[in-house]
Amino acid sequence: MNKEKIIEVKSLSKKFDSFTAVDNISFEVEKGSVFAFLGPNGAGKTTTIRMLTTLLKPTKGSIKVNGFDPVSEKNNVRNSFGIVFQDPSLDNELTAYENLVFHSVLYHVPKEMRKERIDSMIKFVGLFDRKDDYIKTFSGGMKRRLEIARGLIHHPKILFLDEPTLGLDPQTRNHVWNYIKELNKKERMTVFFTTHYMEEAEKMADRIAIIDHGKIVKIGTGKELKKETKTDSLEMAFLKLTGHEIRDDESTTKKERMRITGKMWGTR
Amino acid sequence: MKAVYIMWLRQLKRYWRSRGRMIGFLGQPILFLIALGFGFGPIYKAAGGGDYIQFIAPGIIAMTALFSGMFSGMEVVWDKQFGFLKETLVAPVSRVSIMVGKTLGGATVATIQGIIVFIVCLIIGFRPMNLIYLPMAFVFLFLIAFLFTALATAVASKLEDMQAFPVIMNFIIMPLFFLSGALFPLNNFPRPIYIVSKFNPLSYGVNGLRMTLTEVIKFGAVFDFLILLILSGLIVAIGSYLFSNVEV
Numbered sequence: 001m002n003k004e005k006i007i008e009v010k011s012l013s014k015k016f017d018s019f020t021a022v023d024n025i026s027f028e029v030e031k032g033s034v035f036a037f038l039g040p041n042g043a044g045k046t047t048t049i050r051m052l053t054t055l056l057k058p059t060k061g062s063i064k065v066n067g068f069d070p071v072s073e074k075n076n077v078r079n080s081f082g083i084v085f086q087d088p089s090l091d092n093e094l095t096a097y098e099n100l101v102f103h104s105v106l107y108h109v110p111k112e113m114r115k116e117r118i119d120s121m122i123k124f125v126g127l128f129d130r131k132d133d134y135i136k137t138f139s140g141g142m143k144r145r146l147e148i149a150r151g152l153i154h155h156p157k158i159l160f161l162d163e164p165t166l167g168l169d170p171q172t173r174n175h176v177w178n179y180i181k182e183l184n185k186k187e188r189m190t191v192f193f194t195t196h197y198m199e200e201a202e203k204m205a206d207r208i209a210i211i212d213h214g215k216i217v218k219i220g221t222g223k224e225l226k227k228e229t230k231t232d233s234l235e236m237a238f239l240k241l242t243g244h245e246i247r248d249d250e251s252t253t254k255k256e257r258m259r260i261t262g263k264m265w266g267t268r
Numbered sequence: 269m270k271a272v273y274i275m276w277l278r279q280l281k282r283y284w285r286s287r288g289r290m291i292g293f294l295g296q297p298i299l300f301l302i303a304l305g306f307g308f309g310p311i312y313k314a315a316g317g318g319d320y321i322q323f324i325a326p327g328i329i330a331m332t333a334l335f336s337g338m339f340s341g342m343e344v345v346w347d348k349q350f351g352f353l354k355e356t357l358v359a360p361v362s363r364v365s366i367m368v369g370k371t372l373g374g375a376t377v378a379t380i381q382g383i384i385v386f387i388v389c390l391i392i393g394f395r396p397m398n399l400i401y402l403p404m405a406f407v408f409l410f411l412i413a414f415l416f417t418a419l420a421t422a423v424a425s426k427l428e429d430m431q432a433f434p435v436i437m438n439f440i441i442m443p444l445f446f447l448s449g450a451l452f453p454l455n456n457f458p459r460p461i462y463i464v465s466k467f468n469p470l471s472y473g474v475n476g477l478r479m480t481l482t483e484v485i486k487f488g489a490v491f492d493f494l495i496l497l498i499l500s501g502l503i504v505a506i507g508s509y510l511f512s513n514v515e516v
């Protein structure tokens with residue numbers, strides 16, 4: 001049990017006004033492992049990732065990412081990870097290639113390696129012949145693929161993936177996961193991901209945390225979760241732990257509204 | 269340094285790609301120039317003020333830099349809404365370089381816009397007094413652009429959406445503009461307004477620009493230059509601080 005921990009979270013909470021999005025959670029992620037975060041919509045997965053990645057200040061609790069505190073040692077933390085966001089984060093007015101160059105420069109990929117890395121990643125996601133097209137001409141899945149390619153350009157110690165394969169066809173999903181798994185093995189890159197695909201979690205993750213209403217209800221290997229809930233699939237275990245009712249998703253509405261206002265202003 | 273460069277480059281590319289729309293933004297200053305220039309010109313002359321175009325051209329060029337800079341700065345809000353700001357903010361680069369990169373990009377765009385209006389001024393009859401001072405005039409133009417882009421960027425870091433934009437436009441930018449001496453000399457105004465204008469950073473920009481374009485340069489220009497420079501530095505510092513606390 002004395003494996004090296006690369007992420008340590010203790011009694012972490014986040015409140016938005018009076019609403020508690022993340023409620024006193026604690027967990028650890030071992031270096032070089034693949035860790036999955038499962039939970040219904042609005043459970044607090046993205047909020048947790050935002051706190052781990054310096055984008056949001058916790059209300060309470062402590063975090064260590066690669067040994068650093070995301071509140072007081074932001075830059076050290078930022079140097080330790082890469083991330084693929086759940087929401088779009090590409091510049092629509094730039095080409096695919098330009099988006100990746102922007103990223104490589106911000107992440108200090110040495111100039112002599114830049115072109116090679118970018119080319120290989122853009123080929124990897126099958127967008128090489130579209131590399132000089134504007135993002136605004138891409139389909140949803142193509143944008144998603146490019147976001148993943150971008151997240152993999154520099155090889156971080158920890159890779160955060162917030163629903164990375166959302167909207168991807170099964171071929172691409174497989175392809176992407178094989179690559180990530182390889183990086184995980186070869187470079188001992190730790191992977192922290194969220195997903196709604198149970199088979200993905202079961203197949204890829206060494207450990208799985210199930211979060212609901214901001215609280216972690218269970219952590220363990222896929223096997224352990226099934227055993228403890230006396231079910232024979234992760235999906236059944238998940239449903240048993242989180243219940244069957246559908247969540248009204250408060251989280252999307254605000255951001256959606258913002259996007260719509262943006263569109264009404266009509267610049268991009 | 270590289271981070272600053274790539275952020276600057278991004279804004280220039282975006283500007284170039286939307287140049288049609290950006291040229292459209294020049295409609296307003298050019299309208300001011302023509303309507304006021306030809307409308308008030310004869311009155312100004314009759315009152316013994318000389319050639320009004322000579323007087324307002326520097327003011328209108330400053331206005332262009334002010335409005336464009338403001339607008340470029342506010343683009344940060346769009347970056348926030350469209351998610352791109354997250355990508356910039358999680359990157360392992362200092363917040364100072366983010367602030368400086370964004371501001372330099374916007375300021376360069378605003379300066380180009382100002383130069384276009386300068387050329388329009390030349391076409392309708394504006395004549396700079398001394399071409400040797402022209403580089404100095406461009407320095408002032410750039411400083412105005414930089415200062416107000418920085419201001420807008422800093423403010424935008426705190427905004428969630430563009431709804432505050434018209435308010436900022438009407439209650440900050442327009443008063444700054446009218447109380448800067450861009451359109452009319454302020455020395456004849458009631459004392460209180462005159463004093464207020466002395467606290468208006470744009471006054472120093474307009475003054476510096478006017479001096480380098482149409483007058484004999486006096487020591488005052490150095491003072492204007494220093495004021496703009498120091499304020500810019502201050503606002504970049506504040507903006508960097510604000511960026512280190514942005515949550516997206």
Ligand SMILES: Nc1ncnc2c1ncn2[C@@H]1O[C@H](COP(=O)(O)OP(=O)(O)OP(=O)(O)O)[C@@H](O)[C@H]1O
Nearest residue numbers: 016021039040041042043044045046047048250251
């Ligand atoms: N900025 C915010 N202000 C107020 N409430 C927020 C904010 N961001 C998130 N929330 C709330 O926090 C809760 C958790 O949201 P979060 O985005 O973490 O969910 P999630 O687990 O990632 O869900 P999904 O599977 O839909 O992505 C939601 O109820 C959401 O409404």
Ligand SMILES: [Mg+2]
Nearest residue numbers: 045046086162
């Ligand atoms: Mg989420």
